[in-house]
Amino acid sequence: MKLETEALNKLPKERLSKKLFDSLPEYSCTNPTGVYPGKVWKRNLHASFWDWEGMKTTHAGEPPLWVLCEYVRSKPGHCRVECRVPVVVE
Numbered sequence: 001m002k003l004e005t006e007a008l009n010k011l012p013k014e015r016l017s018k019k020l021f022d023s024l025p026e027y028s029c030t031n032p033t034g035v036y037p038g039k040v041w042k043r044n045l046h047a048s049f050w051d052w053e054g055m056k057t058t059h060a061g062e063p064p065l066w067v068l069c070e071y072v073r074s075k076p077g078h079c080r081v082e083c084r085v086p087v088v089v090e
Contacts, residue, residue, distance in 0.1 A: 014068055014084040021088045024068070031081075037073045042066055042086070 024040060025032065028047035032039060045065040068086050071079040 039071045
């Protein structure tokens with residue numbers, strides 16, 4: 001957990017409303033299709049796999065560890081993923 005915290009502290013933060021955060025698609029165990037600049041999603045870094053009952057985590061008892069991910073243009077015709085730490089405000 002210490003390494004995760006240190007890595008997340010290096011990422012930029014982004015404030016967003018709970019409504020906006022909840023509306024973002026979640027891709028915790030996969031990458032979204034349709035790669036284009038500006039596509040944003042949320043990812044739970046504690047997620048490990050899906051089953052019929054919903055998402056299971058490898059960090060039982062720990063809260064989700066969220067990041068916002070976005071496809072950004074890296075060069076013409078290519079995108080890379082940039083991540084930010086969400087700061088959810090009411």
